[in-house]
Amino acid sequence: xxxxxxxxxxxxxxxxxxxxxxGAAGLLIxxxxxxxxxxxxxxxxxxxxxxxxxxxIAVRVFAWVLQLALLGMLVLDLQLAVTRLVAAxxxxxxxxxxxxxxxxxxxxLVRTLPQSSGMLLTFALPAWIGLTAAYPGxxxxxxxxxxxxxxxWVIALGSGITIALALLRIVPAxxxxxxxxxxxxxxxxxxxxxxxxxxxxVDRERGLDAVFAGALxxxxxxxxxxxxxxxxxxxxxxGRAWVWLALAAAAAALLAWAAAHRWLDAVQSxxxxxxxxxxxxxRFARARTWTTAFLRRDAALLARDWTLAVDIATAGVLWALxxxxxxxxxxxxAGALARSMxxxxxxxxxxxxxxxxxxxxxxxxxWAALSPVGVRGWVLRRAVGVAALSLPIMLLAGSAIxxxxxPAPEALAHAALLGVGAWALATGIGLATGAIxxxxxxxxxxxxxxxxxRLAASLVAVLQAGGWSAVGWAxxxxxxxxxxxxxxxxxxxxxxxxxxxxxxxxxxxxx
Amino acid sequence: MTDQRPPALAITGLVRRYGTFTAVDxxxxxxxxxxxxxxxxxxxxxxxxTLRCACGLLQPDAGRVVVAGHDxxxxxxxxxxxxxxxxxxxxxxERLTHREHLEFIAALYDVPAARARxxxxxxxxxxxxxxxxxxxxxxxxxxxxxxxxxxxxVLHEPALLMLDEPLVGLDPPAARTLKDLLRAHAAAGGGVLxxxxxxxVAERVCxxxxxxxxxxxxxxxxxxxxxxxxxxxxxxxxxxxxQSPPGATGA
Numbered sequence: 001x002x003x004x005x006x007x008x009x010x011x012x013x014x015x016x017x018x019x020x021x022x023g024a025a026g027l028l029i030x031x032x033x034x035x036x037x038x039x040x041x042x043x044x045x046x047x048x049x050x051x052x053x054x055x056x057i058a059v060r061v062f063a064w065v066l067q068l069a070l071l072g073m074l075v076l077d078l079q080l081a082v083t084r085l086v087a088a089x090x091x092x093x094x095x096x097x098x099x100x101x102x103x104x105x106x107x108x109l110v111r112t113l114p115q116s117s118g119m120l121l122t123f124a125l126p127a128w129i130g131l132t133a134a135y136p137g138x139x140x141x142x143x144x145x146x147x148x149x150x151x152x153w154v155i156a157l158g159s160g161i162t163i164a165l166a167l168l169r170i171v172p173a174x175x176x177x178x179x180x181x182x183x184x185x186x187x188x189x190x191x192x193x194x195x196x197x198x199x200x201x202v203d204r205e206r207g208l209d210a211v212f213a214g215a216l217x218x219x220x221x222x223x224x225x226x227x228x229x230x231x232x233x234x235x236x237x238x239g240r241a242w243v244w245l246a247l248a249a250a251a252a253a254l255l256a257w258a259a260a261h262r263w264l265d266a267v268q269s270x271x272x273x274x275x276x277x278x279x280x281x282x283r284f285a286r287a288r289t290w291t292t293a294f295l296r297r298d299a300a301l302l303a304r305d306w307t308l309a310v311d312i313a314t315a316g317v318l319w320a321l322x323x324x325x326x327x328x329x330x331x332x333x334a335g336a337l338a339r340s341m342x343x344x345x346x347x348x349x350x351x352x353x354x355x356x357x358x359x360x361x362x363x364x365x366x367w368a369a370l371s372p373v374g375v376r377g378w379v380l381r382r383a384v385g386v387a388a389l390s391l392p393i394m395l396l397a398g399s400a401i402x403x404x405x406x407p408a409p410e411a412l413a414h415a416a417l418l419g420v421g422a423w424a425l426a427t428g429i430g431l432a433t434g435a436i437x438x439x440x441x442x443x444x445x446x447x448x449x450x451x452x453x454r455l456a457a458s459l460v461a462v463l464q465a466g467g468w469s470a471v472g473w474a475x476x477x478x479x480x481x482x483x484x485x486x487x488x489x490x491x492x493x494x495x496x497x498x499x500x501x502x503x504x505x506x507x508x509x510x511x
Numbered sequence: 512m513t514d515q516r517p518p519a520l521a522i523t524g525l526v527r528r529y530g531t532f533t534a535v536d537x538x539x540x541x542x543x544x545x546x547x548x549x550x551x552x553x554x555x556x557x558x559x560x561t562l563r564c565a566c567g568l569l570q571p572d573a574g575r576v577v578v579a580g581h582d583x584x585x586x587x588x589x590x591x592x593x594x595x596x597x598x599x600x601x602x603x604x605e606r607l608t609h610r611e612h613l614e615f616i617a618a619l620y621d622v623p624a625a626r627a628r629x630x631x632x633x634x635x636x637x638x639x640x641x642x643x644x645x646x647x648x649x650x651x652x653x654x655x656x657x658x659x660x661x662x663x664x665v666l667h668e669p670a671l672l673m674l675d676e677p678l679v680g681l682d683p684p685a686a687r688t689l690k691d692l693l694r695a696h697a698a699a700g701g702g703v704l705x706x707x708x709x710x711x712v713a714e715r716v717c718x719x720x721x722x723x724x725x726x727x728x729x730x731x732x733x734x735x736x737x738x739x740x741x742x743x744x745x746x747x748x749x750x751x752x753x754q755s756p757p758g759a760t761g762a
Contacts, residue, residue, distance in 0.1 A: 284631045
């Protein structure tokens, strides 16, 4: 294999991606996020240094940051790498080329580098900057950071891919893509459960403030066998940690190499052959209106991509339950809790349903420009489709909240009005995000937006959730006037988002 | 008696640029009702860009496109309703069946239900898709997808049918069926503009040929007109003659 040629092509592809509109937006959002994290870690480690916390304890904190980054990578990024390895569109071409399985594995891993290195770079780099700014004695060792992060990347991806390939080879071929989709939902659910149930209890029992201010010296080191601990030790001086780190990386790479040789081709073949499914034989039936044609088609697509429907339903439940889980910490009254649940669910549906509506079209979207429906009519009907799916979820959640939490009628009306405003705004923004950053060739149900689009959409969803919560607190007064105004503002914002989505699709090359 | 029908397609002064590169340069062409026009040119000559501008997929930088008397810019809905387009890569969804694609398109183009059923079933049969009509496109070959794209483009009986390299991926019987379908469409009064690299197809099927070079029309006429004094010259020889810059020899 011409490794240099392959790498050059990949670099060109990456540069062209970054040069695109969504790539540039992703870079911008990524830079903003990085700046925020750098500031956070600078402040945090400066606080430790000011409190004369010894360097060894600060290194321990850094080791925990690496540990969390590694965990995040395993939980969020590994599945993208595995999906790419098994179902990427270019695999058809690559598998016909004279490439050994480990070479193909290498090419696909290089391709996933921007996604799979995100967690490590986003947390480890700012944390190191914070640590060395507060404890300048370690600055000279900064040159060691890139090889350490590279070794951590190899360990996480190598071991993860080995396990994933071993599991995928026993999944029936017809269910392989669905298994990948379900894995995505499972991973999000587990990480949500871990975060939502553990953090509030840590806070209640020990107090995060207390931990940060006074209890740091008692902070345990990460497990000694942990690659993150070896990485922290390797960066801060211990020679033996390098040996463990290098050995673990070599073992992970060897395992991945062996797994690729043994199982990759078989798993890829099964994914490529996929399910052969005939619909039931039936007569030709034309929908009466454009809207019913879209709804009927969407229903068929969701029924067939049922893992996507499961993913949406799960995400909806998790978003709605978030305030309930946090309630022991925040001690929310019933009205505020109901309002927060509805607002968060609405924001979540914008992210989970509306942002996926246009990418779900794949290349059929070209008919928006070809057919009499036109781009405006097409996007409006996508909005109707989003409403048909997300409004019943909102209604169901609203009813469940009203029955289980039983807020006062006026508080429930407040919550409903803000929920409507938040839903309209989130739907408009979601559709616009899908139009601007949607990937028509998506292969992973949680990656229908490009990397930049996902970063931007996450940030916008967090901002919306925060904004609506703040509005809710600010408007807590008798009467419904302010809430009505906020709901109308949300509807107007949603209409603006819809207009932006239409404009974006009109400007895209739909062919 | 002169033909009173408006041209199926009238393009005037079409310009489309990609950055500093001009892909289509002040191009004008007409496809009359009942006529099959072959659209020829080397790779990168601007054929696909012209077709995409003419069907509304791309916005031109200048020029006017009129489909069956309807201006694509000022009356887009009527113009789109009057045209059918077969792209070089079919715009389909792998999770839908062949029949579901046709049902969806019938709704988009407001084809009356009874007519949609009759025409849809007939096209599925004509293009040998009846047996796979209720299978999803996940496992469909390129040829089957291409045949479906043709059925989707003609289902609503457009006044103008535009095809971009429609024979790629088709087996000989399917290619034959497509050629028959083009002739039938023209015989029923529709105009056809077909881009192809297969000169033999253009020679046999097309009433007129337009040759494009670097975004400009360099030849437009019947094969007899294009041959001029070179009686007996093949279309390949005529085509090669027009691919050389003016004044160059050896073509």
